[in-house]
Amino acid sequence: MTITTERGRVAGELKSGSDLLYLSRQDVEDIGITRDEILDLTREALVEHGHQRYEMPAKIGVHPYDNVFYHAMPAYLPGPGIVGMKWIECYPDNPRKFHLPQTTGLLVINDVESGAPLAVMDSAWLTAMRTPAVTVLGAAALHPGATTFGMFGCGVQGKEHVRYAALAMPGMETVYVHDTNEAAADALIAELQPELDLRLVKGESAEAVTKSAQVLSSATVILREPLAVVKDGWVTAGQTILPCDLNTFWDPRTSQRADKYIVDSIAEHELFASMGYFPDGLPAIASETGEVLAGVKPGRESADEIIVNSNIGMAVCDIAVGNAILHRAIERGAGTRLPL
Known part of the structure; x- marks a missing residue:
């Protein structure tokens, strides 16, 4: 699986600036992106990074507690035309204290040409797979x-x-x-x-x-x-x-x-x-x-x-995989359309 150019396949399915696609964790897991595909997508993103064809600031973070972090992770890959951001946090005590996962988060994919958000999806599964x-x-x-x-x-x-x-x-x-x-x-x-x-x-x-x-x-x-x-x-x-x-x-x-x-x-x-x-x-x-x-x-x-x-x-790896999930979701009619 190769990194897909964004606008050509998405513009006809989503009304840019009017609606977006929401994908829950179950939606993301059920899309059917395989580990082999994630290896290919991640490799391509890393190679783009290795050739300096990217924009990605170092992780912006806040730390409400000493052992907790929130990271905002924006990135842009100009070659395939993908831009987005992951918002993720880590609470190591969550499983013990609240029976919740240690890490949860969201990923946003935007339209490079207009800036309009195209999708918001759970990022926990994506993170667990691309890491x-x-x-x-x-x-x-x-x-x-x-x-x-x-x-x-x-x-x-x-x-x-x-x-x-x-x-x-x-x-x-x-x-x-x-x-x-x-x-x-x-x-x-x-x-x-x-x-x-x-x-x-x-x-x-x-x-x-x-x-x-x-x-x-x-x-x-x-x-x-x-x-x-x-x-x-x-x-x-x-x-x-x-x-x-x-x-x-x-x-x-x-x-x-x-x-x-x-x-x-x-x-x-x-x-x-x-x-x-x-x-x-x-x-x-x-x-x-x-x-x-x-x-x-x-x-x-x-x-x-x-x-x-x-x-x-x-984040370059996150948005590469997230972009593929978005395209697969559109092909399969998955997720929930939400008005902006």
Whole structure:
């Protein structure tokens, strides 16, 4: 699936400036965008980003509580003509306190020519799907031929990372999973083992998983003070590490000594550093993920390199996937038309 030019197919279906399409979470999930399609859409968006064909300010945020954030994430992709914004928040205590998801949000897609909003849709499913797509695209580019993968965090993101790793990394044979909640790791294996043609193993400890896998990823929590669950001494030459939780889960010394520290967005990492999320300093950045996928900057250049690839999520990927969801919804007559 390729990124579709916006106006040609939408203008005839929506009265720009008069109505918009609302898509609930169930609508979005039922549209039928596959993981393979999301990998293609995300790859195209990252390549556009790597070639500097985009406009996307670093995440604008507010923080009502110390462990809570709201992010406004606008982006524009001039090539396919897509513009929109995601408004998303994270409340880590929601599941325990209110039996609500940790993360919820909305995505708006606008008409580039007139500026009129075309659609408003739930963004939780979209976010859960495009986040692991970025991780495994980075992993496949930075560690081709990898046969072992380690996943820390076995919630929604952890499950999708495992599914996407099976899709994007064809040589994958074994995935080790670990969660502080052992029941979550057991549940991941019970759910995914029957559908995947690879071996899922519950790691005995964070150290055991780290020492067992060539490629490692984490999707846990984002905090200003690093937890350093994975100790620097456990990481060895040739490993590729792809955190989705910024500077929290891994010993900061690993990122500082890595042969390459690659990020999805330099501007966003510099913003988080200015907010105190890198108390030991932001590591020297070698390149951006999109630059590697676009062939603008090198990825792995030797088998012994330690590479850390930090991806915290970019709006260019959100609007690319959201645009595809909008087009699919129009084709299928899904969603609810609302007057402006």
